[in-house]
Amino acid sequence: MRTCKEISKLVSESLDRELPLRERMAMRLHLMMCSLCRTYSHQMRQLRSVLKKASDVETPTEQTLSEEARLRIKQALKKEE
Amino acid sequence: MAEVSPTELDPEVWVDEHGDALYSYALSRLNNPASAEDVVQETLLAALKSGKSFSGRSSARTWLIGILRHKIVDLIRKESREQPHEEIETAESPEEEFFDRKGRWGIKPVEWQVNPGKILEQKEFMAVLFQCMEHLPDRLHRLFVLRELEDQDSDFVCKELGITPTNLWVMLHRARMRLRGCLTENWFGANE
Known part of the structure; x- marks a missing residue:
């Protein structure tokens, strides 16, 4: 029987590759019986979907270029013109 | 036009x-x-x-x-x-925080009571999400961004960062554990 720690790793891994049959079965069996790992697994999927959406946002947080950087970039662009 | x-x-x-x-x-x-x-x-x-x-x-x-x-x-x-690669084993691992010595949950996961699809409309959530990511150690941050935000597949990330798939999976797991903990603490838990 695998531990929750081991299962948590398999759950994460399943987001990055198709698990070998043996691991997949072990994970499913454990998840059927363990509500804590089920919650964790659900959160991993929620995290994935939140990140997927966050990755499409063009302005994730409001940051502003410093005046120095703004000037520097403008000068670099003018040189190229 | x-x-x-x-x-x-x-x-x-x-x-x-x-x-x-x-x-x-x-x-x-x-x-x-x-x-x-x-x-x-x-x-x-x-x-x-x-x-x-x-x-x-x-x-x-x-x-x-x-x-x-x-x-x-x-x-x-x-x-x-x-940047030279540190040994993966020595990279900070959050697992000890969440599991006891026998590999059982020490800090038990609690269902997030919010619909993640909806919370994205909230600017505050977005800010917390990115702050939590900021706190990842540099190496984890880099591969996590490539994999999850820039949607690159495992093979690409391994090749570009020069790491083995096993290392990648371990590190992505660590990054996700940290993010999960950070979001629970700073958003989902705080909103209860």
């Missing part, structure tokens, strides 16, 4: 119109103001050289972000090659 106004091709105007947005985007992926400023500059230079013009601000923005994404992936790749 309206004619392209001449000001839109003026690099100065570009910096004023798109600079902050590009910078925000870059900073959210690179975690380092100086690198973020550099890729913004490179992006605008590449845009200028291409000589392409747009009839609207939003289509120009989308196009610029597209260029920026490539520059970001390139830079992450470069930075990770320049």
Whole structure:
């Protein structure tokens, strides 16, 4: 029987590759019986979907270029013109 | 469609119109103001050289972000090659925090009581999400951004960062454990 720690790793891994049959079965069996790992697994999927959406946002947080950087970039662009 | 106004091709105007947005985007992926400023500059230079013009601000923005994404992936790749790899085993592991010695949950997961689809509309959530990512150690941050935000597959990330798939999976697991903990603490838990 695998531990929750081991299962948590398999759950994460399943987001990055198709698990070998043996691991997949072990994970499913454990998840059927363990509500804590089920919650964790659900959160991993929620995290994935939140990140997927966050990755499409063009302005994730409001940051502003410093005046120095703004000037520097403008000068670099003018040189190229 | 309206004619392209001449000001839109003026690099100065570009910096004023798109600079902050590009910078925000870059900073959210690179975690380092100086690198973020550099890729913004490179992006605008590449845009200028291409000589392409747009009839609207939003289509120009989308196009610029597209260029920026490539520059970001390139830079992450470069930075990770320049930094020597620490042994994976010594990289900080959050597992001890969450599990006891027998591998059972020490800090038990509690269902998040919110619909993640909806919370994304909230700016505050977004800020917390990116802050939590910022707190990842550099190496985890880099591979996590490539994998999850830039949607690169495992093979690509392994190849570009010069790591084995096993290391990648271990590190992605650690990054996710940390993020899960951080979001629980700073958003889902705090909102109860």
